[in-house]
Amino acid sequence: MISKKDRLFNLSTKHTTYLFAITETGHLEHLYYGRHLSNPTLSIDALAEKRSLNIGTGTAYDNDHPTLFLTNLCLEYSTMGKGDYRESMVDVEYAKGMQTLDFIVKSFRILPGKPRTFSGLPESYGDKETCTTLEITLKEACLALRLVLTYTVFEDSDVITRRATFHNDSTAMVRIRNLASAQLDIDQDDWTLTTFDGAWARERTMTEHVLQPGILINDSKCGVSSADHNPCIFLTNKEGECIGMNLIYSANHREVVETTTFGKVRLLTGINPSGFSWDLSPQDRFQSPEAVLTFSASGMNGASLHFHHFINNHIIRGAWKLRERPILINNWEATYFNFNEDKLLELAQESAKLGIELFVLDDGWFGVRNDDTTSLGDWTVNPKKLPSGLGGLSLEVHRLGMLFGLWVEPEMVSLESQLYKKHPDWMIAIPGRRPSVGRNQYLLDLTRHEVREYLFKSLSETWHLADVNYIKWDMNRVFSDLYSINSELHHHGEFLHRYVMGLYELLSKLTQAFPNVLFESCASGGNRFDLGMLCYMPQTWTSDNTDALDRLYIQEGTSCGYPLSAMGCHVSASPNHQTLRKTDLEARFNVASFGVLGYELDITKLNRQQKEAIRSQIAFYKAHRALLQYGQFSRIKLANSASNQVIWAVTSEDKSELLVLFAQKLNPANPGSDKLRIQSVDLDAVYEVFPRQQKIDIKMFGDLLNRISPVAITEGGIAQDTISKAVSLDSEVEHYRVSGEQVAFSGIKLNQQFGGTGYDAMTRVLGDFGSRIYLFKKIN
Numbered sequence: 017m018i019s020k021k022d023r024l025f026n027l028s029t030k031h032t033t034y035l036f037a038i039t040e041t042g043h044l045e046h047l048y049y050g051r052h053l054s055n056p057t058l059s060i061d062a063l064a065e066k067r068s069l070n071i072g073t074g075t076a077y078d079n080d081h082p083t084l085f086l087t088n089l090c091l092e093y094s095t096m097g098k099g100d101y102r103e104s105m106v107d108v109e110y111a112k113g114m115q116t117l118d119f120i121v122k123s124f125r126i127l128p129g130k131p132r133t134f135s136g137l138p139e140s141y142g143d144k145e146t147c148t149t150l151e152i153t154l155k156e157a158c159l160a161l162r163l164v165l166t167y168t169v170f171e172d173s174d175v176i177t178r179r180a181t182f183h184n185d186s187t188a189m190v191r192i193r194n195l196a197s198a199q200l201d202i203d204q205d206d207w208t209l210t211t212f213d214g215a216w217a218r219e220r221t222m223t224e225h226v227l228q229p230g231i232l233i234n235d236s237k238c239g240v241s242s243a244d245h246n247p248c249i250f251l252t253n254k255e256g257e258c259i260g261m262n263l264i265y266s267a268n269h270r271e272v273v274e275t276t277t278f279g280k281v282r283l284l285t286g287i288n289p290s291g292f293s294w295d296l297s298p299q300d301r302f303q304s305p306e307a308v309l310t311f312s313a314s315g316m317n318g319a320s321l322h323f324h325h326f327i328n329n330h331i332i333r334g335a336w337k338l339r340e341r342p343i344l345i346n347n348w349e350a351t352y353f354n355f356n357e358d359k360l361l362e363l364a365q366e367s368a369k370l371g372i373e374l375f376v377l378d379d380g381w382f383g384v385r386n387d388d389t390t391s392l393g394d395w396t397v398n399p400k401k402l403p404s405g406l407g408g409l410s411l412e413v414h415r416l417g418m419l420f421g422l423w424v425e426p427e428m429v430s431l432e433s434q435l436y437k438k439h440p441d442w443m444i445a446i447p448g449r450r451p452s453v454g455r456n457q458y459l460l461d462l463t464r465h466e467v468r469e470y471l472f473k474s475l476s477e478t479w480h481l482a483d484v485n486y487i488k489w490d491m492n493r494v495f496s497d498l499y500s501i502n503s504e505l506h507h508h509g510e511f512l513h514r515y516v517m518g519l520y521e522l523l524s525k526l527t528q529a530f531p532n533v534l535f536e537s538c539a540s541g542g543n544r545f546d547l548g549m550l551c552y553m554p555q556t557w558t559s560d561n562t563d564a565l566d567r568l569y570i571q572e573g574t575s576c577g578y579p580l581s582a583m584g585c586h587v588s589a590s591p592n593h594q595t596l597r598k599t600d601l602e603a604r605f606n607v608a609s610f611g612v613l614g615y616e617l618d619i620t621k622l623n624r625q626q627k628e629a630i631r632s633q634i635a636f637y638k639a640h641r642a643l644l645q646y647g648q649f650s651r652i653k654l655a656n657s658a659s660n661q662v663i664w665a666v667t668s669e670d671k672s673e674l675l676v677l678f679a680q681k682l683n684p685a686n687p688g689s690d691k692l693r694i695q696s697v698d699l700d701a702v703y704e705v706f707p708r709q710q711k712i713d714i715k716m717f718g719d720l721l722n723r724i725s726p727v728a729i730t731e732g733g734i735a736q737d738t739i740s741k742a743v744s745l746d747s748e749v750e751h752y753r754v755s756g757e758q759v760a761f762s763g764i765k766l767n768q769q770f771g772g773t774g775y776d777a778m779t780r781v782l783g784d785f786g787s788r789i790y791l792f793k794k795i796n
């Protein structure tokens with residue numbers, strides 16, 4: 017709901033209210049973002065900044081307003097040169113580098129729904145039942161320049177999106193140095209900032225920052241949204257309130273959190289101005305990406321739920337929106353580049369028998385690519401590896417009743433490729449300078465139309481031939497040596513934005529041409545996990561690191577901003593290929609099941625016990641897939657804390673069913689009791705609670721087996737191996753009938769864990785990195 021009464025704009029969702037007012041000078045003063053107010057118009061005065069006195073050394077707006085100091089006002093937008101000395105939202109150079117700007121409200125309009133943007137940027141969508149849009153036009157006090165602020169209120173998700181559009185109505189070129197998407201000025205109420213930081217194989221780990229006077233910057237400068245610092249950020253305070261902010265953009269972003277000595281906090285998000293500039297011709301306009309804001313009175317869990325709802329309903333689009341995603345097998349860690357048709361079919365056949373639904377052929381199927389030094393750009397099949405072609409392989413996979421998926425990395429070129437020989441100038445490099453390299457490969461200049469056309473044509477032909485149902489779109493290096501011969505570029509500061517706009521155009525064409533294909537975005541794992549990519553591709557490969565312990569941190573961090581339906585999570589081999597850590601097969605599944613499940617190991621080499629375990633994992637996942645992909649997710653005990661335990665829960669909308677993950681980092685000696693206390697239950701309900709039955713590998717007991725075995729069993733010996741292949745133990749028997757109140761107010765004390773003093777049918781044997789999934793089913 018959006019309304020305007022007198023000077024006040026009221027943007028309200030079901031649980032939140034956002035207020036700002038037009039000041040007597042025609043600026044927009046931000047007044048409030050928080051819990052829903054039922055009568056917001058009662059007193060603007062109570063919320064507005066008081067300014068009857070001068071501030072020493074302050075710059076007053078003008079002679080008529082000697083006590084108006086923009087630098088100590090909460091504003092909806094900001095510029096330079098008029099006395100606001102914080103980081104500004106808009107920075108534009110005109111007339112020989114002048115930067116002073118002052119925008120004054122001229123008009124506004126409120127529109128049902130959300131009009132589509134002109135810019136080609138990915139954006140959220142909604143109809144007039146779910147959202148309303150406010151457009152405020154501001155005019156520069158002395159120049160023919162306009163700024164349009166757009167707000168869309170998504171009532172059903174408790175989300176407000178914002179963007180800015182800059183119009184050059186003058187007769188001269190202006191240079192945009194910065195146009196942030198949103199600015200939020202709030203009071204400093206002891207906020208803590210949470211960012212999601214990392215690198216390859218350890219993406220989106222939560223970091224907390226205490227706000228102190230000064231500027232904190234969360235940004236990316238490598239050309240993609242990055243594993244280093246995700247664009248999603250949160251502010252939380254001791255009252256349990258939380259503000260979340262994200263950006264629908266996949267290239268360089270910047271979030272500024274500036275805390276002033278006047279006790280105010282300014283948040284900005286948008287394209288990173290570092291290395292960016294945009295020359296705007298007369299009568300032209302430039303639009304920022306869309307920023308996404310939410311507020312919750314239930315902390316970060318509450319804010320995450322808003323984001324999850326928003327992404328599932330207003331970002332993800334097409335045939336796979338809100339649809340259960342297939343369980344896949346990916347051959348990458350099973351074979352790497354070393355495969356042939358027989359090997360792939362053997363893998364597919366075994367997978368089909370276990371209930372896997374989608375076979376994905378990863379890197380190495382094209383050109384002469386037997387390692388990572390060649391062939392990127394040549395999207396034609398290698399007949400030596402696949403004599404029946406992609407069509408033949410896909411046909412066999414389809415015959416098995418599975419979907420067929422294919423890996424591609426279209427944004428890249430290898431020096432050793434037909435494409436490079438034919439079009440060396442399509443590669444991003446500066447003439448006369450040796451280009452830097454990543455994974456032996458180089459980027460293609462997607463700012464250029466002819467490059468995009470080539471990719472569209474060659475990819476479409478291949479995908480038609482292969483009759484694909486799924487595409488994994490990879491991107492394994494970031495940018496360097498920025499340069500283009502594209503004459504559309506006025507300035508190389510435009511390059512990265514033009515690149516990502518080219519990528520978006522290509523993705524838009526391909527997703528329209530293949531409307532039923534499920535796309536998964538990937539960038540060496542999660543180096544481009546963002547809302548921009550999710551507008552085209554409903555899921556993203558979360559991380560190359562599939563270690564059961566590390567994934568607790570990675571998935572937990574990712575879940576703060578993104579829904580489980582968007583997170584690709586695979587069970588891989590042990591020892592893990594990234595960490596060499598040995599973890600139990602069941603523990604790997606328990607963690608991977610909180611997301612879109614897949615397997616990425618050579619399952620043909622597993623023993624009967626292991627295959628049986630996988631068969632029942634898959635049956636369990638299918639039975640609870642809707643919950644595991646679309647349920648309401650909450651983080652109860654964080655991996656990213658001093659706690660040895662990690663607890664997550666997914667709850668169905670009507671709270672009739674819950675799945676709770678209990679995981680531990682290390683096996684404690686002589687442990688105390690473990691407890692499941694979960695708030696997201698129906699307090700009036702009665703639940704049956706029991707753990708998913710899983711298998712315990714007898715190898716876990718090592719030499720202790722000799723205490724009960726009539727024959728001597730040597731640790732790591734043939735006897736132990738043979739028994740382990742033939743026999744496994746069932747996990748503990750445990751069952752409760754409890755009220756919702758007991759679960760929420762007291763918690764369930766679980767069976768004793770193994771503590772070195774004995775073992776019986778009730779003993780919970782988890783081991784290091786071990787876990788259980790508990791099923792809660794409402795029975796009344």
Ligand code: DGJ
Pocket residue numbers: 348378379423490492538539540541557559560
């Ligand atoms: C990086 C991806 O993250 C992996 O899953 C795999 O597809 C490789 N690239 C293939 O080169």
